[in-house]
Amino acid sequence: MTGGPTIAPGKGWASLSVKSPLSRVSFRGQIFATSFIGVVLAGAILYFDDDVATAIRPSCTVGVAGTAATLTVRGWQSGKVCDALDLGSTISLYRVSGELRTATICEYRIDHARYIVKDEGTLKLVGNIICASLRAKPGSPVQTY
Numbered sequence: 666m667t668g669g670p671t672i673a674p675g676k677g678w679a680s681l682s683v684k685s686p687l688s689r690v691s692f693r694g695q696i697f698a699t700s701f702i703g704v705v706l707a708g709a710i711l712y713f714d715d716d717v718a719t720a721i722r723p724s725c726t727v728g729v730a731g732t733a734a735t736l737t738v739r740g741w742q743s744g745k746v747c748d749a750l751d752l753g754s755t756i757s758l759y760r761v762s763g764e765l766r767t768a769t770i771c772e773y774r775i776d777h778a779r780y781i782v783k784d785e786g787t788l789k790l791v792g793n794i795i796c797a798s799l800r801a802k803p804g805s806p807v808q809t810y
Contacts, residue, residue: 726761733784734791737764740778771796775803 724739725747738746750758767785770792774780780799784792 724764726764727758728761729791729795730757730759732791733767733786734789734795735761735765735767735783736795737781737783738778739781740776743778746778771799773799773802775799 723741723743724737725743726735726737727747727750728735736750740746747760764781765783765785767783768789770782770784770789772779772781773796782792782795782799786792
């Protein structure tokens with residue numbers, strides 16, 4: 666019987682040993698295989714599960730000058746997205762440090778990034794205009810308020 670439990674002659678049940686198929690693989694090989702599988706699983710979770718990924722990804726927030734509207738972008742390329750934002754020559758944007766705790770108007774997921782529009786103005790006109798602009802892009806609404 667190969668691979669099963671063996672009892673050394675004259676030793677009794679106290680010396681029972683079980684040979685595992687993994688006993689033939691070196692300890693370094695086992696560590697490498699376990700690490701590789703863990704990295705692949707973590708990468709798959711981060712890539713395919715946007716809720717998990719956006720919780721740990723970097724973000725940037727820009728404000729619209731003269732209004733209380735802000736746009737936060739969460740995702741791996743959020744800094745580049747904020748740098749490339751252009752809302753027209755008459756609208757000036759500025760970087761805001763951190764995300765404001767104001768009323769959220771809409772959230773959209775576009776190209777593995779989450780766009781969050783907030784506005785605390787009375788009519789929320791600028792925030793609604795930004796939401797309409799995001800709605801026109803291919804993506805999926807996460808939640809509209």
